[in-house]
Amino acid sequence: MTIQQRTVKAAAELDGVTQKYRNRTALNIDSLTLLKGITALVGPNGAGKSTLMSILSTARRPTSGHVTIDGIPTTTRSHIVDARRVIGYLPQGFSVDTSFRVADLVAYAAWLRGIPGEEIPDATKKALEKVDLIDRSRDRIKKLSGGMLQRVGIATAIVGEPRLVILDEPTVGLDPRQRALFREVIRGISNAAVLVSTHLIDDVDALADRVVLLEDGEVRFNDTLETLKELAPAQHSAHSDLEAAYLVATSQ
Numbered sequence: 001m002t003i004q005q006r007t008v009k010a011a012a013e014l015d016g017v018t019q020k021y022r023n024r025t026a027l028n029i030d031s032l033t034l035l036k037g038i039t040a041l042v043g044p045n046g047a048g049k050s051t052l053m054s055i056l057s058t059a060r061r062p063t064s065g066h067v068t069i070d071g072i073p074t075t076t077r078s079h080i081v082d083a084r085r086v087i088g089y090l091p092q093g094f095s096v097d098t099s100f101r102v103a104d105l106v107a108y109a110a111w112l113r114g115i116p117g118e119e120i121p122d123a124t125k126k127a128l129e130k131v132d133l134i135d136r137s138r139d140r141i142k143k144l145s146g147g148m149l150q151r152v153g154i155a156t157a158i159v160g161e162p163r164l165v166i167l168d169e170p171t172v173g174l175d176p177r178q179r180a181l182f183r184e185v186i187r188g189i190s191n192a193a194v195l196v197s198t199h200l201i202d203d204v205d206a207l208a209d210r211v212v213l214l215e216d217g218e219v220r221f222n223d224t225l226e227t228l229k230e231l232a233p234a235q236h237s238a239h240s241d242l243e244a245a246y247l248v249a250t251s252q
């Protein structure tokens with residue numbers, strides 16, 4: 001490891017993390033480090049993506065192992081509170097009280113994360129500008145389209161500029177135009193470490209600097225997008241090199 005690498009503080013580090021549901025192991029990760037930039041989390045349904053994301057968000061305590069967020073070991077209650085200040089999390093299929101107004105929901109998310117009260121209005125405005133919903137600030141959530149609702153969810157995850165942004169399947173249900181807008185939003189927050197789960201290979205190709213591939217709760221691949229593409233065989237019948245590479249990496 002070079003000196004430079006050592007001085008870069010990881011946004012998140014997992015060490016020996018396992019999650020068991022009853023007797024079944026849903027996640028088993030020796031070690032995983034998330035750095036600044038966009039990391040796509042991919043893998044079949046049931047691979048453990050949402051479990052991994054909820055553990056990283058500190059919403060779930062793993063069965064065993066250590067989670068360190070921005071240098072903070074999440075061992076005590078007060079450490080977890082500190083860690084949550086730097087984490088933005090959009091759970092899969094998030095649901096909200098639709099009678100909330102857009103800006104109030106985002107402000108509430110900021111408050112939950114411990115952002116000081118006097119900073120919340122400005123942070124809320126910035127987050128809504130990023131997702132291009134500033135004109136809708138006073139609208140009630142129930143008046144929004146699905147794509148807009150998804151963007152409000154992203155605003156709740158990025159308000160206050162957290163160092164670690166975790167978005168679980170944020171493009172589900174979006175049409176192509178909304179997906180393009182979503183990608184623009186994500187590129188605009190790449191100063192953070194952004195972990196995005198998706199089952200759309202197109203999202204990965206358009207967005208990711210790095211790819212983590214999970215299967216059966218284990219990391220099968222963790223490297224750059226380019227390195228993943230190199231796994232594609234010279235001849236294949238998949239739709240793209242990336243899709244072919246994905247099939248190689250998951251066919252164990």
Ligand code: ADP
Pocket residue numbers: 021022026043044045046047048049050051052
């Ligand atoms: P993914 O997000 O990749 O589809 P999940 O993390 O949701 O995967 O699920 C991983 C595995 O753990 C699946 O087999 C799923 O059925 C199981 N699982 C997830 N959440 C729970 C839970 N709360 N209780 C029991 N089993 C669960």
Ligand code: MG
Pocket residue numbers: 049050051092
């Ligand atoms: Mg999931």
